[in-house]
Amino acid sequence: MFSHYLRHAARLLAKQRLHTGINVLGLATALGLCAIIAVFIKYEHSYDAWHENLDRIYRVDRVDLNPDGSVDGHSPAHPFQLAGALERDHPDIQETVRFNDTDVVFRIDGALHQEDVLFADASFFDVFTYQSVYGDLRTSLQDPASVVLTESAADRLLGPGNPIGRSLQVRYTDSFHEVVVTAVIADPLPNTNIPFEVMMSFERLPLVYEWVAERVDSWRHSSFPVYVLLREGANLASATETIESLRVQYYPDMASRGREQGWWTGEGEPATYALIPLSDLHLRSDVPGGFVATSDPSYSWILFGIGLLILVLACINFTLLTMGKSAVRAEEIGVRKALGAGRWEIMTQFGGESLLMALLGLAGGLLLAGLLLPVANSITGSELDLLGEPGVLVVIAAVALLSGLAAGSYPALMISRHRPTEALSGRFSMGSSSAITRGLLITQFAASVALIAGALVMQAQIRFLQEQDKGYDPSNIIVVSTNGTDEFRLIRHLRDRLGPQPGVLGVSGMSLSLNRGYSSSVWMAGDVERRAFVYNVAPDLPEFLGMDMLSGRGFDSARATDSTNAVIVNEAFARDWGWTPEEAVGQLVAEYGDEPEIIGVVRDMNFRSLHEEVEPMMLTQSEGWLSHALVRASSAGTPQVLASLQEAWGEFTADAPLQYTFLDDDVALAYEEDRRWARIIGISASLAILVACMGLFGLAALTVSRRTKEIGIRKVLGASVQSVMLLVSREFAILVVVATLIGAPLAYFGLGRWLDGFAFRMDLAPWWFLAAGALVLLVAMTTVAFHSVRAAISDPVKSLRYE
Amino acid sequence: MIKTESLSKAYRTDEVETTALNGVSIHITPGEFVSVMGPSGCGKSTMLNILGLLDSPSDGSYVFNGTEVATLSERQRAQLRKGNIGFVFQSFNLIDELTVYENVELPLLYLGVSATERKERVGAALERTQIMHRKDHFPQQLSGGQQQRVAVARAVVANPALILADEPTGNLDSTNGEQVMKLLTELNEAGTTIVMVTHSPADAEYSHRTIHLFDGHVVTENFMSKTYAV
Ligand SMILES: Nc1ncnc2c1ncn2[C@@H]1O[C@H](COP(=O)(O)OP(=O)(O)OP(=O)(O)O)[C@@H](O)[C@H]1O
């Protein structure tokens, strides 16, 4: 029996190529996408999952509280001494690991390499699980002059082979020191909160970095993340209680002093400690990331929803087309019943056909997923691996079979229900006119409209952000990292070398490129907490970036005090202190350093992401470092300027490689995540409408074939080509319009919520939704037109005879 | 074998009610070859469908092989139908995606007959209808006459006691029609009861008697000159 059904089904599928093609392709698209999404979600949920102690590893966060006790924010950075104190005072803490990550320049065989180095305590390999390729991990970080590499970093820097014992030159400020390779680990999985390729001993930090040495004894400067390993059997609640009480022990008079000075009005402490499970860290959007950004789990679920939606669309196609096709098979069903088939046999047969189709879809889907995985990886910035996830594959296979059953069961039920005589006489039809068909079609189109509106609006919002007047001009600015070299000498050198060149519009310098790290200061002025982002800049930076000076003046190199005790602030700063831009000029910044004088106020510039309001900002000249030279090129001259920059750098130093970015790109980094999601939604929307249109294509084919005779008669009676096309398309057009009315409001609410996450948001004009509806209508009509035109221009006699 | 009493069938659509059969009482004994004639729309196919347990009557009684079947459910009728009744249709109604062999095999599959026995019986049926040489062809590759012979083979393969044929020669030329009629006659002679709807008086000649229907009524029953054993 089984082989009979299989043979029959295989021949049938081969015969009904269009029908089979649409169903299989639709299912394959949906299942392929679902497979990728499933792997992605699994990836997102298994950050650091391989550590044997995962359930006992926590990050220590300082939680700043509001007076009412609610959480103001988390900070994972701590004083140098905290880890030791916790190990001593907290009975549940077995081990602690401190971290710091810094760019370090290595000299290997004369060549310079800049590497992002993670410094960690020697306990790192006791707490976290890694596979050693060479060397003993437990002792690998004990010597402060040791370095541990991942296998790929070792290959890249030192070539193949066992590198244990090799010494590398590391540059600290101006001199090179020697470190020795003590271990090589197998490349860890990419989904980790603590990624590193090169690890060095934390103990080395205070020995070589002055800023660390200065802070070794300070409980006021917080710079180092601390992870802890709780003892086996320790209870999180009591461990948390203990660490909260330790906070009071380490900072005994914070609350009372705050109340005394008036900046703290709360009952409890202004800050406490919390233990964040490492296993949760990646998807905790309410806390700062580990050494990589956390991700918002809601995006995972939105993606999951989209995958499901497209799967539903494909299943709807499946159901609709199977029902449409069943009219053609009425006779067969009648015969089978007359020959002894019961309802159950017919249902089994049709169910089996659906399953077969689902299996084909599954095969296609996995193939598609394999092909699309590299694309998905480049968009999501992850390293997904399909074959490494047998669990996901099993789930997808189950989903495929379930969809086959779900989509095939309704038609099977309907088809098998008919009496044999009805079937034999072809008197039943389950055509596109039934309410269920219409409902399903409307669902498909509504989903398409909503997704397309989403994609359009997301793109538009990102364009809106980028086109916002930022208050400065970031175009064609090359940001050159000083890479630890003498910054003033570098800027002078670049001015001398590049300044006179025709393509160069200016050279300047600042401490941080935009969006590549922040430096913000918080201090008490009287009884008010003040906060400002601080950029240390070259004197000409305001003009160089094209900032608008609202009042006062820029830095003047001729005035000695300008380089020691003068600042330029933005409007937001003045507003925060209750001044107009004019009033602000001449004021002193109370209780900040040596109380610098405000010499000018610039118009608010969006120096951070437009997700946020512009915050108070201070430009100073006195805070020591610049760390980035800026070169503005004319738009045509950029390539030549880059070439001369390379040359000039070579003349300047042989101790560090040239590293640069474009300010434009740095600014765009703030919208990276948004742009990524806009792309993902855009692609999903395209896939959704593709699947919906494939179904529409098949349905239109069925409609036209069913109405061939009617169309023939109408044409014999004098109907025009247009009127015949209208006849076929009208019904679908009405459905799209209804779908727009349903899908648009849904999209409106969803997008409204998304836009609320931006401080600067575009208005949601109704025409976005009309445009989405129009687009769907256009695509739908084009799809239907293929068939309606064929029907309309075909020879009426032929269509009559055919019937 | 077949005994109906005031059998009626009415089709109800939204507005109109069509009475297809109106108080039909007939009696067919085992081994008979009966033809049913009458103008188009008089209810011949309707009657045949009810006799074949494909449909249920609206009213009246129908005793098939000693069982009252008028009130049976679709499922019970299907059960009774299996293996007891064979059908031959005007438009052959072979399944396009199945070969000749597979089409004929189908009733046995639904009966759950074992593979070896299936092979034997399908072979025998194909031999009997002289279509064995085409067993691996698909229906579209056969002529109308050949297709109807396959349909007859399919109708007899399960050895049913009753074969119902609705205008079996309606789509055939006279030579092919004759061939099919000869086949049916042979089957009848071998003991199978046959009820056949036809428009052709020539075909009706092959049968023992003819039931004339008009507007859902039995009008006359003509006995052929040939005699038959009860
Ligand atoms: N499913 C149905 N629904 C409504 N009316 C039906 C249905 N089937 C048959 N009829 C009606 O019942 C009557 C008898 O139909 P039937 O098919 O039995 O006629 P027939 O004698 O076989 O005609 P023909 O010689 O043309 O095949 C006709 O008036 C027909 O319109």
Ligand SMILES: [Mg+2]
């Ligand atoms: Mg008829």
